[in-house]
Amino acid sequence: MNVNDTIALMKLIAQDIEANKEYLTQLDTAIGDADHGINLSRGFAAVLKKLDEASFSAPGDVLKATAMTLISTVGGASGPLYGTLFLKMSGELKADEITLPDFCGALEAGIQGVMARGRSAKGEKTMLDVLIPVLDSLKESAQAGLSAKDAFDKAALAAQEGCEYTKTIIATKGRASYLGERSLGHIDPGCMSSCLMIKAAAEFLGGRR
């Protein structure tokens, strides 16, 4: 993945977030404050604008611009959380080409950032319940020598499983935590938006443009 690939992928992600705006908001209506889709769509619309206006020399620069734009435009918890994720990732992606092991290292740093920002861990019904299994899956694939495409196809399945898993657990972080046991049976909206991003990456590697 070079800088142009990273821009193209970020545009696909923005497109998918916009297309799933209602669905994400619907998930957040069930257990949150009904703004996840609206907030992320506002944020990624601003990202699209930024990507068209500015010029970038490395994949990390694209992620950094995405991070700063999300932080200043999203307006909900997903702003500082995705902002921190992409910002920490950008710090690890200084080279012109991203390899699968590079991406794993960056995602690991991003996840650490999200955990610190949200004072959260796995199993609390947050985006971490997708991001952590995705990282584990990608690391395993990298070790097994799989191609980036095959690795992301597997990771997309792990992401989907992560979403389904959040139906079985009680939220202990964020707005959904006020629902206690009543949060059972619902997918965490942040998990679903993370899942959409991983799926977009898998599809991009599979040739979607």
Add this chain to the structure above:
Amino acid sequence: MVSLILISHSPKIVEGIKDMLDEMAKGIPLFVAGGNNAGGLGSDYELIKDAMHKAHSPDGVIILFDLGSSFMTADTVLDEMDDAMKSNFVVSRAPLVEGAIAAAIEISFGANLEDVQATLKEMEMMK
């Protein structure tokens, strides 16, 4: 004087608390940031950052907030500050309304950062 910042998802909440504080502790350095940048409920990074930079005082700054993203946005702004500036800020988990009144009264009588912090510490809750 210690500065006080109130952050809420709702502009009406912080404006309402400000009205209450004006009755009891008028003239303290008080800064509020409510709502998102689209005029709705949520958090506005620029507004919160602006309040934090305006509130910055060598005597210290207390931040009170309501929920998740109010805190996380302020925390993001703190991460961008240098250590010297950052060390002037205290984020408290005291309830927003009660904490604001307790802090404002202490500040209006000239309490230092440690004293205000100690008062708020006793009021902390799960957030």
